[in-house]
Amino acid sequence: MKEILDALQESFGDRVTVSEALGQTVVQLPAAEIVSVITFLKSQGFNMLIDITAVDRLGREPRFDVIYHLYHLEHKTWLRLKVQVGGDEPSVPSIAHVFASANWAERECYDMFGVRFRGHPDMKRILMPDDWNGHPLRKDYPLTGLDPLPPLVHE
């Protein structure tokens, strides 16, 4: 595990920062590097992409943390990658061509947070209806929704 992180640090220099939180390893990196870092880690044996999600830090700029969890089968350990994105139209390069599991995970992340994944084969909503207004997991999205509920129609 340590060798992989050292190798990562060596190839990417100070663009990546490795830290530890509650016994879990976290790697911070810029959005532009995500595809190369994930490809590098995959070649080092992190062959499962467990999850992709985001956290909305409203009030901070850049506003979103996009979180990737990888798993190493031999070392039996998880690795968390963290990318900060912001701006009016936040976007990250897609890794759907590296891991098949990223396809739906990125779609869900887009659906819930409005973070776009550039180069994704089918960037559309997955859980909410296609014509839904807003991205529900953003902190400025009210719990009751942006639009009033449609009236009940008795037929």
Added chain:
Amino acid sequence: MAEIETTFGQVDPETGLKPMVINLGPQHPSTHGVLRVRLALDGEQVRACEPIIGYLHTGIEKNCEDLTFNQAITLTDRMDYLSPITNNFGYVLGVEKLLGVEVPKRCQYIRVMFAELSRIASHLVWLGTSAMDMGAMSPFFYTMQQREQILDLIEMSAGTRMNPSYFRVGGLLNDLPPGFEEKLRAFLDGFPRWLQEYYNLLDRNPIWLERLKGTAPITAEQALDFGWTGPLLRACGVPRDLRKTNPYSSYEDFEFEVPIETDGDVYARYHVRMREMQESLKIVRQAIDHLPEGEWHVPGWKIYPPNKAEIGRNMEALIYHFKLFTEGIRVPAGEVYSAVEGPKGEIGYFIVSDGSGKPYRVRVRGPSFYNLQALPTLVQDKILADVVAAIGSIDIVLGEVDR
């Protein structure tokens, strides 16, 4: 899935025929909930397949942000409603990791016991319903009969059968009730005979074998690529079981095997789950035999509330109780990922706390969400009837896929 969009409804240049596009679901008994599968068929053959999900989206992750840490447990119940206890498990472990506390041994053993019981309960539903999908009615009644006994055990200790919320941050709802052990032992003694009965009903049934063997196969590389976990991955020959690889809650104390099959087809998945039930039974038996005495929740009143009798006597206890139920537990700011081995795979929780009584963000990594994603690969160029077998073998719960 862009290429699917173009193949749907397109004229085949070779035959000049247009494939028939049909919807399997969202209201169809074999889709186990409200899953819609869009299929382009050429006769009986599947040319393209696209699962469409979201019909059961209830905004659980959003709602968790509006509840205290303990209240949010009730929502985790409602995701994988066939084994709610394993959902509670991952969540409370995550919050405890943020708090930096470890529950006493007795509590850990009881948690393991209930997690394994609900694994059996979940596999029994899978066995019954997927046998019914294949046209075998009777296994369903026999499996439900045994599942009922497990639900009775859960009801005895948690008060409810389906959404127990039995695990709390820092402990359990309550200790094992009187009479529980006898009832559990009666179940443990009776169940192996029933497990054999299920084998007798299915394993020599020519229709069952014909439908399952070689159906919807997948290689280990593909399975890893799709983020498959749990029995599905183990049916492809990858021995990844979080109970062994990353033990939590004293799983290292128990002796059990991790069943592996290498064929990666529906039949392999069936065998892995059947043998897993046997192993779970072993774990439950060890847990009840070696159940440590002592406390079953963390000491002090800052995390686990004082009991009712104490509140009547002690002013301080009353204050802590009031604080815990109005403001919630104060969890230090931080981020944590905690995962447990659920019946369907890795149930992961990414919990972010900002130091208040409510979680800032709860992300649930539902195993079914990732498992279902591979469906188009499983059924490509197979016949329509295999789609039903494949969906049954993935063992999806739509409450967890859509959350």
